[in-house]
Amino acid sequence: MSDQEARRLLRECVDRYRRRPYAELWRACGDDPATVDVAGRSGANYRIMVQVVPDGSDSRQGAVRVIARISGDESLERLRDEFTVAPKYAGV
Secondary structure: OOHHHHHHHHHHHHHHHHOOOHHHHHHHOOOOOEEEEEEOOOOOEEEEEEEEEEOOOOOOOOOEEEEEEEEOOHHHOOOEEEEEEOOOOOOO
C-alpha cells in the first residue's frame, strides 16, 4: 500500500463530500460512518470511513464536520482529512 496513493484516494473521497449540499450533510449527522472501498491504480485496495457529525454544542442547527480516514492498514491509520461546513442561513 502506498502512502501517496492513499492520500490521493482520501482527498478524492473528501472532495466528493465537499460538493454535497449542506442539507444532505446535515441529514447524515449521527449516522453510522459510511465505508467506501476503493482500488488504487497500483491494484491495492483501500477502505475509507467517512463520518458526519455536528460541529459544536448546538446539535439542532449549525455547522457540520465531515471526517474521513483510511482504515485497514496500520501504516495508513494516521491518514485523515476533514472539513467543516456551515449553513448559509438559520432554519435548516
